[in-house]
Amino acid sequence: MQNLAQTLTAQAVNASLADLLLTLADTSKAISQAVRHGALAGVLGATEQENVQGETQKKLDVITNDMLKDALKAAGNVRGIASEEEDYVVEADKDGEYLVCFDPLDGSSNIDINSLVGTIFSVLPAPQGELTEQSFLQKGRNQVAAGYVLYGPSTMMALTTGNGTQFYTLDPKTGEFLLTEEKVAITPDTGEFAINMSNQRFWEAPMQTYIADLVLGKIGPRERAFNMRWIAAMVGDVHRVLCRGGIFTYPTDNKNPNKPFKLRLMYEANPMALLVEQAGGKASTGYETILDIEPQEIHQRVAVILGSANEVDVCLSYHDQDYAGEPEVE
Ligand SMILES: O=P(O)(O)OC[C@H]1O[C@](O)(COP(=O)(O)O)[C@@H](O)[C@@H]1O
Ligand SMILES: [Mg+2]
Numbered sequence: 001m002q003n004l005a006q007t008l009t010a011q012a013v014n015a016s017l018a019d020l021l022l023t024l025a026d027t028s029k030a031i032s033q034a035v036r037h038g039a040l041a042g043v044l045g046a047t048e049q050e051n052v053q054g055e056t057q058k059k060l061d062v063i064t065n066d067m068l069k070d071a072l073k074a075a076g077n078v079r080g081i082a083s084e085e086e087d088y089v090v091e092a093d094k095d096g097e098y099l100v101c102f103d104p105l106d107g108s109s110n111i112d113i114n115s116l117v118g119t120i121f122s123v124l125p126a127p128q129g130e131l132t133e134q135s136f137l138q139k140g141r142n143q144v145a146a147g148y149v150l151y152g153p154s155t156m157m158a159l160t161t162g163n164g165t166q167f168y169t170l171d172p173k174t175g176e177f178l179l180t181e182e183k184v185a186i187t188p189d190t191g192e193f194a195i196n197m198s199n200q201r202f203w204e205a206p207m208q209t210y211i212a213d214l215v216l217g218k219i220g221p222r223e224r225a226f227n228m229r230w231i232a233a234m235v236g237d238v239h240r241v242l243c244r245g246g247i248f249t250y251p252t253d254n255k256n257p258n259k260p261f262k263l264r265l266m267y268e269a270n271p272m273a274l275l276v277e278q279a280g281g282k283a284s285t286g287y288e289t290i291l292d293i294e295p296q297e298i299h300q301r302v303a304v305i306l307g308s309a310n311e312v313d314v315c316l317s318y319h320d321q322d323y324a325g326e327p328e329v330e
């Protein structure tokens with residue numbers, strides 16, 4: 001089996017980008033160890049701090065953020081970093097060619113229940129000149145690489161450099177990421193959806209109607225049964241979609257009028273959208289293709305609907321129509 005370095009060479013990935021991806025892979029191995037020690041290492045639970053988005057940081061959010069930040073600052077080819085856990089962009093190497101956006105620990109509410117978590121990353125070209133927040137505000141289409149590492153029963157990496165989407169599995173014996181799926185392909189049709197149903201009354205009318213029709217199963221307009229799954233970690237839900245198809249959505253809601261979207265564009269939606277598109281799927285907000293969004297700020301949030309191409313199209317067709325009625329406001 002080819003390892004990660006061999007696969008990147010075979011794909012003729014630029015040497016500097018390949019080095020950066022190997023740095024990310026090495027750091028994720030160390031994160032995998034930290035996560036695995038769990039309660040034994042005293043890393044579970046929350047800190048007293050909040051991040052810029054007003055969310056209480058878990059100890060592992062801070063630990064994993066520092067591990068990635070330190071490794072990327074030392075890498076030599078990274079110009080700057082944007083992280084869910086950093087208020088502002090972080091300067092790295094003056095001559096670095098790349099910008100890296102990351103969610104160091106996705107699904108961090110799962111950590112204390114020993115459930116799935118992961119790291120999500122996105123690599124953009126670094127523009128010339130001074131590093132500012134503006135340097136990062138590039139469309140997702142500009143990403144030169146995107147991926148995640150899932151710390152599950154096995155540690156797996158999903159990666160794209162624009163040559164399709166690949167899966168690698170960490171070999172616990174050798175500590176190497178080995179290529180275990182060369183051409184990930186999302187089935188265009190699916191009978192599985194993922195959404196946090198507890199927010200149902202807060203969704204916009206098109207999403208309410210779409211999900212209601214799925215839940216009606218064979219007696220509804222879709223005339224087939226649909227199954228539901230929710231891992232509460234985007235990284236786990238998107239991994240399932242890449243493995244066996246499905247539609248995953250965290251849609252617009254009016255639970256909190258100041259926060260109509262949950263997921264972050266730069267280090268959650270964009271990298272996942274590229275992985276999904278490269279595997280033949282689609283990713284949209286309901287009204288716009290995610291990879292075509294012009295970002296306004298690094299911590300921007302967006303609605304996300306992604307997965308099996310035909311099912312995403314069905315969902316989007318509900319958004320084209322005119323619905324009467326508004327979702328309930330609490
Ligand atoms: O609390 P909910 O509604 O289940 O939200 C789950 C969503 O929140 C997230 O956990 C946010 O990620 P973080 O853990 O990085 O904040 C997504 O991964 C996941 O899809
Ligand atoms: Mg996250």
Ligand SMILES: [Mg+2]
Pocket residue numbers: 061084103104105106107108
């Ligand atoms: Mg996170």
